[in-house]
Amino acid sequence: MEHHYSVVVEELTRRFGEFVAVDRVSFSVRDGEIFGFLGANGAGKTTVIRMLCGLLLPTSGKARVEGYDIHTESGRIKENIGYMSQKFSLYDDLTVAQNLQFYGGIYGLGRAELDRAVTAAIATTDLEAHLGKLTRDIPAGWKQRLALSCAILHQPKLLFLDEPTGGVDPISRRAFWGLIYDLAEKGTTVFVTTHYMDEAEYCNRLSIMHAGRIIAIGAPGELKARYRKQTIEDLFIDLVRGESAAPLSAKEGEGAQSL
């Protein structure tokens, strides 16, 4: 079966001085799938996302996002992606509605477009009742929904979610994943990082990162079968332990090829 790819990454590397944050990473994300990056803090997940969003230049390697080169066409990429960071990046002293207007505005939406986009976004995320409140006064779960709404106003083809559920209660987390599924169903490709094992199970495909490298990649069920584990959690702990004891470059290669 032929796939169209939303993201194609080859041998992407990023160093910060001596430290290698991302080490020759290769993978692809198919159009319309929910692609997960699972890894501990500092594994290099955020660094990969930042490079793909045009916030950071790679030290070496290639990548294309929605068909555009990250080295030369970051402007085009930015028009086609949405990004939500773990900090939620909202203005606390603006109301919910004002945050939406602002983020719609910087994507160049005109007044009519903006109104339509805001209406659509609040319908998806149920924010209606909070529109007039100051953002600092609403609970974390609602801030998260607002941040998501802000990121999808311009209807991006690809949505990056960098640890979108940090600091949010389990019920809100579950509801949030419901929203992610809705978006994917409507054709948005979702690229999400997480360190929650249960969330990893929700992804169509998953790549496990450790110390700057991808150590396994595939659908959650496939991975569990391949390594004969009951849960992703067992799998993750086993893989990371094995990696720490003796890094197996063969395994990494296998992971990258199993696309």
Place this chain on the structure above:
Amino acid sequence: MRARIYAILRKEFIHILRDPRSLVIVFLLPILMVLLYGHAITFDIRDIKLGLLDQDKTPAARELVEGLVSSDYFRLTGVLENREEISEAFLHRRMIAVLIIPQGFAASLASRTQSEVQVIIDGSNANTATVAMNYIKAYFVTRSLQLNALVMRTPIDLQPRVWYNPDLKSVNFIVPGLVAVIMMLICALLTSVTVARERETGTMEQILVSPVRSLEIIAGKTLPYILLGLVDGIVVVVFAWLWFGVPFHGEPLWLLGYALIFIYTCLSFGIFISARVPNQQMALMMTMVATLLPSILLSGFIFPIASMPRLLQLLSYIVPAKYFLVIIRGIMLKGIPGPQLWQPALYLVLFGTVLILISVKRFKINLEG
């Protein structure tokens, strides 16, 4: 492009209007500063408390003292009987200068030998002491010449006139400087803090993943402060004119134009700094040290540059406020025609442009950090 700049600009105004601190800085501080500086900082000292120790007690001695205290500068606050009382009077701050007329003053005056008069001044406040001493010296020089003139013609008759600020009112000199300081405060300090805040909360990153260009961000974030800086500058000038009667001799439109150039320099300074600091605290500190303090201390706002040590004089060349002070004092107090002030203005433009160019570049590279 316009929609994007407008979105940022609108949001920036909401920030300012919702934050009580920025409201105070923008709307209250300028008036407070004019009142404070206008009333408190004055180099002319009046009513110097003068004591008298008259050991001669003659009409000639009394006449001498009367001449001195009939001016606004001195007020007779006590008559002493002996020298021992002087330190007592200084300690209780009843007087800061004591005039001692020794016995035989009138007699030696009459015999045309040199008569001696002594003044003792409390030097614990060096400024006041210097001014008091100069006043007294000037008085006695005039007095001696007058006495001499009774017998011979004065060889040189000096007739001083002070132009542009005939009464030597300090407030006339201070207010133009205040305009510069307040513009610096709003345009450099507030901008650098607001940009640093976006970096701190991660919203800058969120803006940078959108298709907004660096120049659009800078325009949207600075336009509100350009406007406020200009409005505050006008408020200060008008208020000083109404309240203190500070004159305005030149063309207001030229001043407005040059003020815009100065604001441009201030903003570029603020952006330059904010591109280099991780958070609001650092932005505040850095802007204080790099822009506000030099604008107050090294620009000639209060302390004359000519009397500074060599090193500080050299430093003052890179203080933008110094150049704007030349412009605003020139226009307000002297009525210099606008075009003649192109040199300091050119410097401000160059200064600002260099900083802005570095910052735009830095904004892009900053994606790295």
